[in-house]
Amino acid sequence: MPNIGRGIRPGRAETRTLSRIPYGSVLTRLAHRTPQRIALICGEEAIAWGALEASANRLARAFEAQGVRPGDIVSLVLPNGIELVTSILATWKLGAVPNPLAPAMPVVELAAVLKRADPRLIVGGEGKVHANTVGSPAVLPAGYQADASWSSDPLDERIAPHERALASGGSTGLPKLILPKAEAVYDTENHSVFAKARRVAGVPGPLYHAAPFSACFQPLFAGCQVVLMKRFDARLFLAMVERHAVDRVTVVPTMMLRIMRLPPKERLAYDVSSLECVMCGGAPLPEWLMQAWIDWLGPDVMNEVFGPSERIGGTAIGGREWLEHRGSVGRPVGGARIKIVDDGGHELPPGEMGEIWMMPSTGPGTTYQYRGAEARLDTEGWESVGDMGYLDSQGYLYLGDRKSDMILSGGQNIYPAEVEAALESHPRVQSSAVIGLPDDDLGQRIHAIVEVDEQEAESSTLSLEEIRDWLGERLVGYKHPRSLECVSHSLRDEAGKLRRSRLREERLFSKPR
Template sequence: MNNLSYFLTRTAAANGSRPAIFHGETTHSYAWMDRQVSRLANGLVSLGLKPGDHVGLILANNPSGLVSLFAPLRAGMTIVPMNPKLHPQEHGYMLENSESRALIVSASLLDGLLAADPDLPDRLVVIAIDRPAGDDPRIVDFADLLARSADRFEDADVDADDIAWIFYTSGTTGKPKGAMLSHRNLTTMVNTQLIEFNPVKASDRLAYIAPLSHSNGLMAFQHVARAAGHVFPTFSRFTAGDFYRMVERYRVTTAFMVPTIIQIMLDDPSHKEHDLSSLHTVMYGGAPMYVDRLKEAVDTFGPIFVQGFAQGEAPMGCTCLPREEHLARDEVGERRLGSAGRECLFVKVRIFDNDGNQLPPGEAGEIVVRGDLVMRGYWKNPEANRAALQDGWLRTGDIGYLDEGGYLFLTDRKKDMIISGGHNIYPREIEEVLYRHPAIQEATVFGLPDRKWGERVVAAIVRKGAAELDEAGVVEWCRGNLASYKKPTEVHFFDELPKSGYGKILKREVRILVGG
């Protein structure tokens, strides 16, 4: 019963007739979902995959994506979900680095990958959802594979510490790192979620508006375990109005949102035109949310918000600020609205100085975490493991402090990370792309506060000699090499950039020069 697929196996056996999936006019039961997962598991085995093999996932938010999340796990394989918003070159790197044997990909995302990397690894079997195989022998049709596979497959025996999910998280070196999450890690996450964040019931329905590769995929497990419903959008781009209609039509109870989405909802008054009374839990995190906007959200939508602090290396979650504490209006309560809450069950959260000494309340240092929630390490990256995992503690790289009541306040990011719209963006990665431009002599990238996105990406550039280059050219260069959300939204040009005595560009002084 160590296998995460057990949650589905148990629910299908006990509640097979309950509705599992809602998508447009279509509803599917848990018995149907269980059969589809078994068919895909059998299909993967028929293609030569074995327990322990890695399966890449680039999935749109639809029922086939949820089936694809569970099937490799049922067969004892490791899933490698990738954010569909990433650039195809980034997907290609993750597939190569993770040594994936198969890729399950939505049709809308496949063409870009093949165009960017026509010479995919020979070992890679590509299974395309909603796209006929055609003449390319590398591509297997998802529907055809399921149709010719048996609908019974016993959960593979796995050890609790076997790797279930490789979660790629941005790194300061410019290349993503694969956090290895075991079945034990994710089972701990499920228990933490059910106890601390939301005690899911069978009558609950989860809206899939965040990527399956991140929060929504992680939240799937506890909702499957409790026989709750999974509601998939028919829209491709989030609008407040579409979400309100989705909640009203399907009686959605639960969603995960980054603060940017909450702010979009606050800026759209059409919520008054819809019945949102079913919505009782909105988990949020991944970016700063200012206290005044949070108070406005509670006043507008009610006490439905739950915040957590987590990382891909210790997922959902390390700390929790529950619904009831969002209602506090005294001086202490309002101050703690700016916190990420207190440590959850099954995890310890402390503040260390640079020498690994624990700091007292109120003193800022690096946030460290330990417990069964913490990853086993980074895939094929011993240097990163030595830096991140020390004496049983995960060094998160985030700076913050604990107040006298144990509430965690994040104050900075140790490695200059930018958080924009809930996405973690590392300047070094963008700088490396900029330095490849033939007209750029020097570049530095940093974040500036932004009311809508939390932070916006800003670049400061020194051109080479008399080279001609404008803001549009810089943005277009980044668009061709990075995920769209990573490209600068603001570019400043200088004759020279301020530097330290060691020749290092001084980001803080550059921020001042651009008015940040």
């Protein structure tokens, strides 16, 4: 695999059409146009375009003094906030590649990701990553301020060879790095729904995941105001929409569930009439939950999307279309193609569940490269990241689950996401995770971990019998859990991702009943 770390490829200023602008230069143009207008809000902090440009220019020069050159990776172990956004922008201004990482990532995983990234500079992560990092990168602490001694003048234009370097969710092992093959260049002729510069985009998810990352910078580069949450909270989300008249947000099913679990009187007290577009993705969305949001906000507001971070393809569906194809994530968009394949590599007919394989519109192997893994391609160049699903006769895609998470119990294939969707329709269940544990009789038994409030978890009043009764009208019997565990802590990360492999390993070690 090609080395894409230090000195991998020079950023460059080149002859280009006016519609393609280096990411670092987009900010310069917007700051020149409306320097006093607020660009970014996070909590009680706000920064105008002019100040954001000046801060990013100073920080870029400070990064450069630490040895960062075009093509280098800069690892940013920082929480959501203006500091993180400014650091990403500063990295692009140098023609370097930002690598935002979760500050809460376990030390072993963080060390593995940093080894793969081979960054020239690490910002943040004090006391957690430096002793485990090879290559002796430069280090700056979280909260570092590039003071007025650094010039705030615009830098020469440079193009980063990759827009970003994001760590995967690690659902099948240690996280790998995913680097888009596209350069960090903004196409002014293709900025989709964010074309109106007066729009306000809300970003409740962490920028170390692909969807929130795009949901932040696509509208920002279109001149929209972006409101970033430090971390998701259902009440604060509604308050953000009301206070800033947010008109579009990108959410994951866990966020939607937590908002819908608020007392109706409290949820309906917030004015969210400004919302024009709610985009959901990142995990299978239970049908009942999508319907609840359509009932609340209307079908014209709701949208669902599906597509891996590798950008090999994707689907989309609007609320009205969804009502005619309930449970679907839509049909392929952008010229991508999808097929469903069985374990023997044979393409399956409509209605049969199998592994989802995609072909990007630009052809095989054109959208990304890994560090720490090899792409899965068939002989014709179709690619898969392990998601399961089926197509109907009209080409609409319906998701199953990750192939690696499938449970084989008593000879039956069981997809955890289906069981989790049914569990989370229970009014006392805030979230859930379903895993397979060894069973002498069945091979694997279904073990359900349900997130409830603290009092519920301590009293253990939610019983397996109650859960099985609830599921009786929703799932066939062999899909019912045979053991139950109630917890009060969050089962998913800030981006709504579930690490079933880790949950399974923890319970195998502790031998739950």
